[in-house]
Amino acid sequence: MDIALMSMALNQGKVQQQASLSVIKMAIGNAEQQGEAIQKLMSTNNVAAIQHTAQPHLGGNIDLKV
Template structure:
């Protein structure tokens, strides 16, 4: 393999690695955004649950064996 072919192969590998890193960074940013939205949704569900139509029900559970 001559020097020109080695250089081309090396640069193609670098370009592929840079593209892979860019895709990974975008997917990580998207996952972080989805996590934040999910956390907000779960927090709002926790606040709404006690204010259901029967707030006095479901607070305790007695179990006997």
């Protein structure tokens, strides 16, 4: 087997592994931020804010008949 080809293949594998690790770290960071936001929201006594977070589409429109 050609040593240059083997070296290129190993380096390509390392780059792919580093990219995957970077994406996973970003996902973990986002999950931690969301978890902190949920904990903060749940610790408040504002029921309306909790309900709006759970169902943000409710209460946005009003049907009127004239």
